[in-house]
Amino acid sequence: MKRTPLWVRILQYAFLIVAVIFALYPVWFAVIASGRLGGRLYTLSLPGMFFPVEWTFNNYREMLFDRPFLSWLTNSLKVASITTVFSLIVCTSAAYALSRFRFRGREMILVFLLALSTFPGLLSLVAIAQLLTAFKLFGSHLGLILAFTTATLVFCTWNLKGYFDTIPIDLEEAAQIDGTTPLQAFLLIGLPLAKPALAVTAILAFMTGWGDFIFSSVLIPGPESAKLAVPALYGMANNVGIDWGLFASGAVFVIIPTVLVFLALNRFFESGLTLGGVKG
Amino acid sequence: MGSKGGRKGLTIFLFLMPTLLGLLVFNVYPILLNTYMSFTDRNKTRTQPACEAVASKVLDPLCWPVFEQNTRARGRPYEIQQPLFENYRFMLGQFFSGPALLSLLQIGIIFVPLVAANVVNRRLDQNLDRPISSTAVWVIAIAAVALLAFVIGLREAYDQLMRTGPFIVVVFKTILFVAIRVPLTFVFGLALALILNSNLPGRNLFRILLFVPWGASSVAILVALIWRFLFYEAGPINQVLGLMGIVGPKWLQSPTLAFGVIVLADIWFSYPFFMVTILGALQSIPQELYEAADVDGASWWTKLTRITLPLIRPAVLPAAVLTSITAFQMFGTAYGITQGGPLTGANTPGATEFVMVYAYNQIYNYAQWGRATAFAVMIFLMLFAATLFSLRVTRITKGAYES
Numbered sequence: 001m002k003r004t005p006l007w008v009r010i011l012q013y014a015f016l017i018v019a020v021i022f023a024l025y026p027v028w029f030a031v032i033a034s035g036r037l038g039g040r041l042y043t044l045s046l047p048g049m050f051f052p053v054e055w056t057f058n059n060y061r062e063m064l065f066d067r068p069f070l071s072w073l074t075n076s077l078k079v080a081s082i083t084t085v086f087s088l089i090v091c092t093s094a095a096y097a098l099s100r101f102r103f104r105g106r107e108m109i110l111v112f113l114l115a116l117s118t119f120p121g122l123l124s125l126v127a128i129a130q131l132l133t134a135f136k137l138f139g140s141h142l143g144l145i146l147a148f149t150t151a152t153l154v155f156c157t158w159n160l161k162g163y164f165d166t167i168p169i170d171l172e173e174a175a176q177i178d179g180t181t182p183l184q185a186f187l188l189i190g191l192p193l194a195k196p197a198l199a200v201t202a203i204l205a206f207m208t209g210w211g212d213f214i215f216s217s218v219l220i221p222g223p224e225s226a227k228l229a230v231p232a233l234y235g236m237a238n239n240v241g242i243d244w245g246l247f248a249s250g251a252v253f254v255i256i257p258t259v260l261v262f263l264a265l266n267r268f269f270e271s272g273l274t275l276g277g278v279k280g
Numbered sequence: 281m282g283s284k285g286g287r288k289g290l291t292i293f294l295f296l297m298p299t300l301l302g303l304l305v306f307n308v309y310p311i312l313l314n315t316y317m318s319f320t321d322r323n324k325t326r327t328q329p330a331c332e333a334v335a336s337k338v339l340d341p342l343c344w345p346v347f348e349q350n351t352r353a354r355g356r357p358y359e360i361q362q363p364l365f366e367n368y369r370f371m372l373g374q375f376f377s378g379p380a381l382l383s384l385l386q387i388g389i390i391f392v393p394l395v396a397a398n399v400v401n402r403r404l405d406q407n408l409d410r411p412i413s414s415t416a417v418w419v420i421a422i423a424a425v426a427l428l429a430f431v432i433g434l435r436e437a438y439d440q441l442m443r444t445g446p447f448i449v450v451v452f453k454t455i456l457f458v459a460i461r462v463p464l465t466f467v468f469g470l471a472l473a474l475i476l477n478s479n480l481p482g483r484n485l486f487r488i489l490l491f492v493p494w495g496a497s498s499v500a501i502l503v504a505l506i507w508r509f510l511f512y513e514a515g516p517i518n519q520v521l522g523l524m525g526i527v528g529p530k531w532l533q534s535p536t537l538a539f540g541v542i543v544l545a546d547i548w549f550s551y552p553f554f555m556v557t558i559l560g561a562l563q564s565i566p567q568e569l570y571e572a573a574d575v576d577g578a579s580w581w582t583k584l585t586r587i588t589l590p591l592i593r594p595a596v597l598p599a600a601v602l603t604s605i606t607a608f609q610m611f612g613t614a615y616g617i618t619q620g621g622p623l624t625g626a627n628t629p630g631a632t633e634f635v636m637v638y639a640y641n642q643i644y645n646y647a648q649w650g651r652a653t654a655f656a657v658m659i660f661l662m663l664f665a666a667t668l669f670s671l672r673v674t675r676i677t678k679g680a681y682e683s
Contacts, residue, residue, distance in 0.1 A: 026510065093298060093299070094296050109296070111671070119656075123656035153299050214640070230499055266491050
């Protein structure tokens, strides 16, 4: 292989550095604003827009101890985790049937799932809200969990089914010769091999609940202590006379862990496992 | 055999039941209720159903016995409209009139050279040596588009179309958004992937740093708020511009600039997906092909257009189709940054009111359920067609046993 000329290298690095600034600055901006004195979003000193020239932890302290932020976080964690568990159980069961059995209408069900998912969730929310009201679940976390779980069903079933398909069925057939039932063979041999797909599906299901704005803002209108972190912070930012430092520290608390989880799992995302669950 | 088949059927049914039940209640039912509501005049002042109507009795939970003890709100109930398609007519506006259809046709004609270029290139590719390179064909085609746009008057045709009715305005703007956003994201992702795929020292660090927006995109609405702050009048962008002696514009007050800001922010959210997909595809291209091309003295551009792009096509095309569909449904970016504004006039959708933002505003800010659901039904039909098309392109329904 030829060596790359020096000027090409320099151009490549220049491009990458500009791209990295583009990629990181919005998050970095929130981090700086979260430590700024006086609850201001901006500072008139230019260096202050790019470097933490002043720093205080007061915003974080007030957010954590004087505001319902901790209950927002725990609500979000609770709702998102239970959604993940529900959706993994339900989807694994469906994906198992769709991948390991040949039956009439199998392909039809797969297309049916996809067709349903083209109806935007935002638009079915009116009906879902009425339905949950009828079942006295409106405004409760359980209702939200049910709505989130069904919102994940299609991509989660598709993802898992696709991955189960790539696991050779021979291994399970060998176990069946040793006397297990097909289901046992799948649970003992197939499922452990599907760990990467389960991990990615779990994280996508978790993010459905964790990052959602529309469902959780409509289905949980109040009280403050019942809200989830993302809609609550959004509501905070649109209040008049908001303390920006507080908002920024809350946003940092939500954004940074999310980014870190994605970074930790980035090799799963790079394996192309998520094509069925592309998120804009 | 019969009983065994029956047991197998029961097993399959039990495994599928939770999923199907969930979808029936939370997906199929809402679609039915939505479709019904789109034929009614339900709005802010008419929220209650007239339970005497059979369809209301069955579909609207407010008519169900569970609700009977609840006191009904006052006001006239909503009913099926006469004429039946009134909401659809409102949404489509003057679409089926001469001038509107003509302007749509004009816009279509302007882009004919691009289709022609594609056909010509495919023809020429069958010959062993082409009289003209594919790049040249594309350049000619783009020049022809620019010429046609000038001759026919793209601007007037577009303005004419923007006067028809909310549906066309919103959908057209969204398509424009997708048509700008997806290719730009692709080019940016491709450039990054090409650089990261070379043996550049420190490329792993860059790859991880450039991956950050993907993580942030799962809390899109919060990050979109931050993007809004960046482009405020006293925000960092204008401060940097001020340093260079430029008085920064009011980004979010101008229709065109606000549109641009949303495109930029949405590229930020979505380029890592393209970058990662392309990087994966690049790594599967055998190195020998490039070495052979080097022996032939091929230029960098020839290698890119003749080896790299054709070989990553099978991996990138499905990704491009799927992101186009998700970009069409983009909500968080636009809602967080502009909430659909700035306004472009009374009773017309805002400059950045893309389909989902428009639907959200109609339902939750104006309580126009009847109209919003009619809008929803039409969008559903469009997305459904697009998804069927994407199935053909991506071939993802094939199971383990088919090859």
